[in-house]
Amino acid sequence: MIVDDDPFNVQLLQELLHDTYELRVAKSGEQAVQLCRQENQPNLILLDIELPDMDGYATCQTLKGQESTAHIPVIFITVKGLETDETKGFEVGAVDYITKPFSPTVIKARIHTHLSVQRSLLQAQELLSLRNEVKHLTQGLLKDTLQQPDAFAAIITQHPSMFALFRYMEALAKTNEPILIQGESGTGKELIADALHKLNGRSGKQVSVNVAGLDDFTFSDTLFGHRRGAFTGADSNRDGFIAQAEGGTLFLDEIGDLSNTSQIKLLRVIQERRYYPLGMDQSRPMDVFLICATHQNLEEKVKEGSFRQDLYFRLNSHRIALPALKDRLDDLPYLVEHFIQESAQILGKEPPIASKRMMLELDCRTYPGNVRELRGTIFDAMVQHQSNQELELPGTQGAAPMNLTLETPDSAPKDMESYLDQMDGFPTLDQMERQLVTLALAKTNGNQKLAASLLGLSRQALNRRLNRRLKDLNGSPDSKPLE
Template sequence: MSGRILVVDDDEATCDLVEALLKRQEFSVAARTSAKSALELVSEDDFDVVLTDVGMSEMSGLELCERILGARPDMLVIVMTALGSMETAISSMRAGAFDFVTKPLDANLLGLTVSRAVQHRRLRSEVKRLREAAHDVQQTKGLVGRSPAMKRVYDLIGRVARSDASVLVHGETGTGKELIARAIHEASGRSGPFVAVNCAAVPQALLESELFGHARGAFTDAKTQRTGLFLEASGGTIFLDEIGEMPLEVQPKLLRALQERKVRPVGSNAEIPFDARIVTATNRDLETEVYEKRFREDLYYRVNVVKIDLPPLRERGTDVLHLAMHFLEKFSSRSSKGVLSLSTAAAEKLTAYNWPGNVRELENSIERAVALARFEQITVEDLPEKVQAYRPDRFVVAVDEPAEIMTMDELEKRYIKRVLALVGGNKSRAAQMLGFDRRTLYRKLERYGEQDGSGGDEGPDKAASSPGSASSSLS
């Protein structure tokens, strides 16, 4: 997590050491040895975090914190103190500090604290920007989001809408496939209705009649003639949701209707032409269904003239926050509760969660949060427990071919090499991160043929991790 940091301490040596430490962790750092010069710099330039000592002669760090936040409330201040008492911590928080760290400084803890502050500030800025731009957020006929994946979807909608080509929308449950179908209909210029039917929700015995209609007396209780949904959708669009669930017995009749652009009602010998745009949707892999003989290949090619792959929410980045703000406004207005925004901590939880239920799950979560909210902001406590407790996995193994599946030894070898690369070859730090002692790590490296034989090479960070080194313990 890179970011711009301003270090303030009237001890020049401490300034130099903290600056060097943070730069090594890839932060952009400026340093000042007086509170006055720090205030001048803050008024002219932007920093994510100000890291200030408490005990300075010209002005205390707590006073500096208050003055910085008075002029730049968007900045975050972390206080450094040699007095690790509860009174100092309370005073820091009252002054508006984001956090405090005690001297002698622990290099790793300092880096984590600063990283967390940078991330917090950026996410808070993103939430503020979304709140201010909530009414201007890009929406395509009810669709919300500006991620690259969704922009590709919008592009396809715009390009295919004016044609009569059949469209297959593929995506996980809850991604909003019907919204895509409606967007295509709205952009098509067709004046007729949008008619939707869920193929999985209609009993097999009734599905044919539902789609194509039936003649009077075609079956028991068919006391009157009925027009099917294909004819009801004439001039507009018919949306066949969950097309992969359609019974095999009905599929040939659907195929004929699509090929001939005519339907034959159940119990009738007459074929009636229809003029409806066909959009279908599924969460199944229809190619696999074809291979397994559960879906007709000729019907698959008929409905899959243009395919739109709708990405799951976990692949849409900050669209999670765009959607959250969209739903927040919707439910807040409906409930008249006056919930205006997300807290930064709640936004962090929303973006970290993997959303297996996709947009539908997010919508339900925000509706719940608005219902439970006690303040003008949604807090972490208002979110569902599984969102609050979620911890993302950091190590993912993705393979496309069975031949790429590796043994546990190979998996461990690759992971160890990855951790070593992340810490610049420092074996002590790598062993600590992996949960091994150094001897265990050396044995594993020898077994995998990765040991260089030196036995004590600690990589370029050896000095940083040595006891008493300036970078690992500053006073």
């Protein structure tokens, strides 16, 4: 930025520098201060001393006294003056002092040098911050026990992968960097965000907003707020969600649906940690712990061109990937027991015991809706449940034992390769055994002797496998989620 009220000097500098740099001009110190408060801040300021409203020294002192502009290097350019003038320039925060007339080669070299120094300082600060963060993460991940187990009390699990995730979350929680939660619909991204908020320990509240379907204007107004008169209908000032979450946590759900323009706005506020309410030309600081979530594959969206690569890289450095329910079926007994108790309390019923048939049928499902789907299934079963009976899935009361029709042979693929292609990832041997046993029982209408024959097993061997599954499914459902 060139700050000078002399048109001749401005034109001279523009002709000299326009091929190398993007230039902005301010004709007074006050205008320079206002321009520096806006979103597109200059990387360096060429500042004249003799200005109409406040001189260059006062302008520089004002810029250096504000957190949002203190980092911008200032070079004074003026006619040859006294040594005391040059000393005063450095005292108010300038990095250089160039007198007129100046050599084009000299001024270009000075500008290049100070921009390089500024970049090096920023890189050094980022590197130091990154090193401290890596050290903190490493220390957290090496611990075997949770430091704050109460933060995870709402998440029902005994699965090792989830406890590894919890330890990672504890290591991440004190960072000021944004965190990305990725997981299929129904896996519990909101619960993870709640746990992160508790772990972070901020005194402010948690504010959540689903940004799916918001156009660019609504996105800006929702996050940044507006001042009175900013647009038609803006009859009063309104704080956005960033201001409402000040000192706390802001949770943005479904960011994968944001438009490109909204993605740019989100990236800018993450990088600068400042934002502009609609109708204001002065930025405000963002003091929130930012958590973003999506059920979409952002890496694929980047390849498709529908999600910005720079925003993806900014978010992906602190990513929490939630496993699908089908990848932690060992948690099924604990989740079923929890949802039975929850539904019983809502419906005012006594909590029944889940039947073995119900548990085995639940174990054979794939759960595209994940934990949310399981919760709905249990609630539906509880609505229809009659007292003094074991809990069964709707429509299975009185059915023949082990008549598993959830995955019928008619829908089974004709060959193994196509079957594997339909699965999400390569299956384990245990998963394949479950599927084969389920299909064999479905094909034989629950006849274990015929199913064993199809599988090339004795009936006793099939029984052992089924009993082992039932034992796993009914093992210690009363255990606490976290110990």
